[in-house]
Amino acid sequence: MTDRYDVLVVGAGPAGLAAAHAAASHGARVGLIDEQMTAGGQVWRQDVQHASPALARRSIGRTLDHPAIDWLAQTRVVTVEDGGLLVEDPRRARRLHYQTLVLATGARELLLPFPGWTLPGITGAGGLQALAKQGWPLAGRRVVIAGSGPLLLAAAATAKRHGAHVLGIYEQSSTENIQRFARSLWRWPAKAVQAMGLRAQLAGVPYRCGSVVRRAHGETELHAVDVDGPRGIEHIACDQLAVGYGLLANVELAQSLGCTLQLQGAHAYVDTDRYQRTSVDGIYAAGELCGIGGRDTARIEGAIAGHAAAGKTADADRLLQSRQHARHFADALNQCFALDPRVHALAQPDTLVCRCEDVSLSALDGYMDARSAKLATRCGMGACQGRICGSALAELGRFPRSGQRPPLFPARLSTLAGTNLSSINKP
Ligand SMILES: Cc1cc2nc3c(=O)[nH]c(=O)nc-3n(C[C@H](O)[C@H](O)[C@H](O)COP(=O)(O)OP(=O)(O)OC[C@H]3O[C@@H](n4cnc5c(N)ncnc54)[C@H](O)[C@@H]3O)c2cc1C
Known part of the structure; x- marks a missing residue:
């Protein structure tokens, strides 16, 4: 194992896995790091009770087994230093250096405050999914899923598979938007099949559009929610609420490295060119980081970045058309699930x-x-x-996005002791 790589990839979700594999296929020495213990990112997070999908097993297997790839699990980038990255794992801190860097740090959920949202029993939609996959008991619990986006369906399906009684999915977008989106799905047949599969798994679970959770009730833990929908306020007794309003790209590392961001309202993404190159020489970005587009877009962009980072742009060229198709899907998705201003008035x-x-x-x-x-x-x-x-x-329009100061995450003092503290304290 070395501390210097031809290509260093941060994030082992679908984008990072594809990037690492593509770069290694050209003989590059690749380092792949992720703060999680297992590879797969958000969508392929390991489930302790159920087998991973075949595509996840294939993508993870072929990447981690590749002889040119060092897999560095539980390794988190703490800050940027001396032309390299300061990383921390459970045992030590060290600097990793690279010739080219691929950022594939994915996305997190947007959580919006409303009365009662901090009660125990309330999580993000993806947050509940992650907890269930890690073994948190849901069997028999009455679960309400709310917020916006296709993640609500995925989260509900996971909760149901883990024995939860899913009382309903409450989507803020209107029925008209959802119907228009459903009618456009024929242009992406694989997505249509995926959507039908999810609906089949969720047979019997109500899906209500134009609905938002206004308030959560409980003293020491959640016992009910008020949902405001086309039929007025519905009071629903429940044990668990999973609510998330879509995804936000994890741009903080890219921002620390000086990559130019593209701002879309309150959202920021990393600006890239046709080969996923950022504005900083030698740094590429792929996946949700460049715009919320889902698993397939992430895989294609990761492969383009990996080929290009290894200097093989001809291989990247072959993928440009499929990326365009995938990005059109992402645009349709983002239009359909754009947030209704009334979610800004919940707090x-x-x-x-x-x-x-x-x-x-x-x-x-x-x-x-x-x-x-x-x-x-x-x-x-x-x-x-x-x-x-x-x-x-x-x-909510209160303050614009602020700049990024190191460290990126809370870190051990022993890790920070070895850093150039003046760079940590820089405004
Ligand atoms: C909570 C959640 C659940 C989701 N569930 C689904 C689902 O069920 N189905 C679906 O189709 N889509 C789901 N998505 C959408 C998902 O983001 C994409 O479909 C897909 O996972 C994107 O791939 P990616 O490689 O771009 O990013 P991700 O899969 O998010 O992978 C990014 C990786 O980077 C790592 N990382 C980030 N920062 C650092 C750092 N500083 N140091 C080290 N590692 C770092 C993270 O640990 C993560 O593993 C989910 C998203 C979220 C946020």
């Missing part, structure tokens, strides 16, 4: 926005930017480092 003055530091929405009144609000109220200073509250406040 009340006393609703906690920063749940790490217990800061309410009204406590932020009068501050013009995230930095002054943070200095005065500690909003964004907790364990999530503003990933949840900062993203929510940007979506």
Whole structure:
């Protein structure tokens, strides 16, 4: 194992796996790192009770078994330093160097605050899916799934497979939007089959459009939610609520490396060219990081980035058309599930926005930017480092996205002790 790679790939989801495999197929020495213990990213997160899909097994197997690829599990990038990356694993910290770097850091959920959202029993939609796959018991629990996007269906199917009683899926987008999207699916037959498969698994589970969770009730844990939909307010007794409003790209590492971002409202993505090259020489980006597009787009972009990073653009050229097709699907998806402005009005003055530091929405009144609000109220200073509250406040139109300061994640003091602290403290 070396500390210097021809191609270093950050993130072992569908994009990173494809990138690593493509680069290694040209003889490049590849390092593949991920903070998780197992490869697969979000969509192929290992399920302790059920076998992974065949495509996941194939993609993961052929990549991790490749002799030119070093698989560095549980390894997280803490900061950018001296032309390399400072990474930390459970035992040690070290610097990794590269000739070319592929960023495939994926996405996280957008969580929007509403009264009661911090009660135990409430998670993101993907968050519930991840917990279930890791063995958290759901059997017999009454689950409500809400928010927006196709992840709600995937999360509901996982919850059902794990024995939950899924009471309903409440989508904020309108019936007209969803029907229009469904009618366009014939252009992407594989997606149509996937959607039909999910609907079959969810037979009997109500899917209600134009519906948002207004309030969660409970003293010490969740016991009911109020859903506002076309039929008025529905009060639903439940044990678990999984609510997420789509995905946000994890751009923080790319931002630290100086890559140009493309802003779309409160969302930011890494700007790339036809070969997935970012604005910084030798740095490529692929997958959700470049725009929320799902598994197939991520795999194609990862392969393009991997070929190009190994200097084989002719192989990348062969994939450009399929990427365009996949990106059209992503555009249709993003249009269909665009957020209705009423989700911006869910939080009340006393609703906690920063749940790490217990800061309410009204406590932020009068501050013009995230930095002054943070200095005065500690909003964004907790364990999530503003990933949840900062993203929510940007979506609510309170503060624009703020810049990225190292470290990217909370890190051990022994890791930081070996760093150039002046770069850590730089504003
Ligand atoms: C919670 C969640 C659940 C999802 N579930 C589904 C689903 O069931 N079905 C579906 O079709 N789509 C799902 N998606 C959408 C999913 O993002 C894409 O379909 C697909 O996984 C994108 O692939 P990717 O390789 O771009 O990113 P990801 O799969 O997100 O992979 C990114 C990887 O980068 C790693 N990483 C990030 N930052 C660092 C760092 N600093 N250091 C080290 N490693 C890092 C992460 O641990 C992760 O493994 C889900 C998304 C989320 C957020």
